[in-house]
Amino acid sequence: xxxxxxxxxxxxxxxxxxxxxxxxxxxxxxxxxxxxxxxxxxxxxxxxxxxxxxxxxxxxxxxxxxxxxxxxxxxxxxxxxxxxxxxxxxxxxxxxxxxxxxxxxxxxxxxxxxxxxxxxxxxxxxxxxxxxxxxxxxxxxxxxxxxxxxxxxxxxxxxxxxxxxxxxxxxxxxxxxxxxxxxxxxxxxxxxxxxxxxxxxxxxxxxxxxxxxxxxxxxxxxxxxxxxxxxxxxxxxxxxxxxxxxxxxxxxxxxxxxxxxxxxxxxxxxxxxxxxxxxxxxxxxxxxxxxxxxxxxxxxxxxxxxxxxxxxxxxxxxxxxxxxxxxxxxxxxxxxxxxxxxxxxxxxxxxxxxxxxxxxxxxxxxxxxxxxxxxxxxxxxxxxxxxxxxxxxxxxxxxxxxxxxxxxxxxxxxxxxxxxxxxxxxxxxxxxxxxxxxx
Ligand SMILES: Nc1nc2c(ncn2[C@@H]2O[C@H](COP(=O)(O)OP(=O)(O)OP(=O)(O)O)[C@@H](O)[C@H]2O)c(=O)[nH]1
Ligand SMILES: [Mg+2]
Numbered sequence: 477x478x479x480x481x482x483x484x485x486x487x488x489x490x491x492x493x494x495x496x497x498x499x500x501x502x503x504x505x506x507x508x509x510x511x512x513x514x515x516x517x518x519x520x521x522x523x524x525x526x527x528x529x530x531x532x533x534x535x536x537x538x539x540x541x542x543x544x545x546x547x548x549x550x551x552x553x554x555x556x557x558x559x560x561x562x563x564x565x566x567x568x569x570x571x572x573x574x575x576x577x578x579x580x581x582x583x584x585x586x587x588x589x590x591x592x593x594x595x596x597x598x599x600x601x602x603x604x605x606x607x608x609x610x611x612x613x614x615x616x617x618x619x620x621x622x623x624x625x626x627x628x629x630x631x632x633x634x635x636x637x638x639x640x641x642x643x644x645x646x647x648x649x650x651x652x653x654x655x656x657x658x659x660x661x662x663x664x665x666x667x668x669x670x671x672x673x674x675x676x677x678x679x680x681x682x683x684x685x686x687x688x689x690x691x692x693x694x695x696x697x698x699x700x701x702x703x704x705x706x707x708x709x710x711x712x713x714x715x716x717x718x719x720x721x722x723x724x725x726x727x728x729x730x731x732x733x734x735x736x737x738x739x740x741x742x743x744x745x746x747x748x749x750x751x752x753x754x755x756x757x758x759x760x761x762x763x764x765x766x767x768x769x770x771x772x773x774x775x776x777x778x779x780x781x782x783x784x785x786x787x788x789x790x791x792x793x794x795x796x797x798x799x800x801x802x803x804x805x806x807x808x809x810x811x812x813x814x815x816x817x818x819x820x821x822x823x824x825x826x827x828x829x830x831x832x833x834x835x836x837x838x839x840x841x842x843x844x845x846x847x848x849x850x851x852x853x854x855x856x857x858x859x860x861x862x863x864x865x866x867x868x869x870x871x872x873x874x875x876x877x878x879x880x881x882x883x884x885x886x887x888x889x890x891x892x893x894x895x896x897x898x899x900x901x902x903x904x905x906x907x908x909x910x911x912x913x914x915x
Contacts, residue, residue: 480498481526712732
């Protein structure tokens with residue numbers, strides 16, 4: 477006894493197929509409604525699946541007394557049906573195309589028809605173009621996530637180092653494309669040389685902030701950024717670095733202003749720093765007050781450091797309010813966005829976007845002592861073309877702050893062996909820029 481299962485868009489078509497294959501002596505056991513055809517899971521249509529058997533005494537073309545003749549109207553089914561399919565008449569077949577009932581069920585054919593129809597329908601074209609975009613994105617993600625199988629083992633090792641350091645995949649692939657284009661086979665074979673080449677490429681992407689010279693007095697530096705990143709501590713460090721007597725440099729006349737006067741704790745914090753250093757502190761909480769204080773400090777002062785209240789980048793209203801207050805400083809004021817070294821990528825992108833309206837000149841990276849994974853910050857800043865001005869490396873005022881320099885940032889990368897001398901030769905530090913604190 478031979479069993480069969482056939483599928484078609486409608487009952488008649490299914491029976492035709494069965495007859496064509498097995499002759500007229502078939503027994504139908506069950507039928508069910510199914511979804512058929514389609515392309516990438518879209519445009520499927522309802523169809524029917526019919527199962528049955530051919531009694532063993534009948535061949536394909538045989539015909540006998542027990543042959544079960546199906547009605548053209550399609551109501552006769554032997555055995556219990558699984559689905560609740562109501563058998564359609566040929567004239568009202570599911571395909572809606574009576575002329576096509578004898579065509580074999582062919583996926584390519586169905587796909588061709590759907591696509592031909594899609595060509596005429598703008599809505600379907602739109603869906604298809606979205607499907608295409610999704611498919612391309614999935615392919616791109618797959619490519620970024622998986623190293624090419626033929627990749628050199630040293631490149632795979634280097635890729636792991638990039639990943640340990642949280643470099644963005646898009647940034648990593650940019651550097652890898654450069655390596656593949658610019659490095660010789662000799663460099664590829666020598667992991668140390670390959671690592672040096674990668675570090676130079678990363679270093680070239682780190683943009684170090686340079687002040688516009690000559691600076692006009694008073695210079696105004698404003699620190700903005702999310703809560704708790706270390707703005708006030710950094711303001712105190714900067715005040716000490718530039719304002720306290722220093723044998724290596726002429727010290728500047730520094731003033732501190734805080735737009736954080738509503739929080740008692742914040743006020744006490746900066747007041748304490750001011751007292752210890754003998755540097756005057758002013759508190760303001762409106763644009764008018766800030767304007768007056770700035771006017772007061774405009775004579776006989778070299779550097780005004782402005783501390784702001786930390787706000788979540790999601791608090792757009794408060795950020796807008798702060799921007800309005802800061803407008804009192806005028807366009808000459810330098811705005812620094814303070815971010816924590818360990819900020820995760822998605823937060824970092826949010827912060828940069830939310831603080832963009834402030835038009836910050838540069839970024840200060842704080843708490844560099846707390847993480848060895850700064851690849852994401854380096855990648856994001858490189859992609860956005862933002863510079864770094866200072867890094868802070870601990871809680872101690874005033875010693876734990878340095879001018880940002882490329883080699884120092886490269887040394888923060890985990891697992892990379894940085895050859896100081898070689899890298900310093902490639903990325904020399906401007907001695908004038910160095911903070912001479914403590915010498
Ligand atoms: N490990 C480490 N801790 C730091 C550093 N800078 C600041 N901190 C600490 O971070 C905490 C918050 O510092 P604040 O200066 O008060 O931060 P803030 O951005 O002014 O905070 P809000 O005014 O509340 O937004 C304090 O405990 C600081 O001692 C740093 O470079 N490394
Ligand atoms: Mg603060």
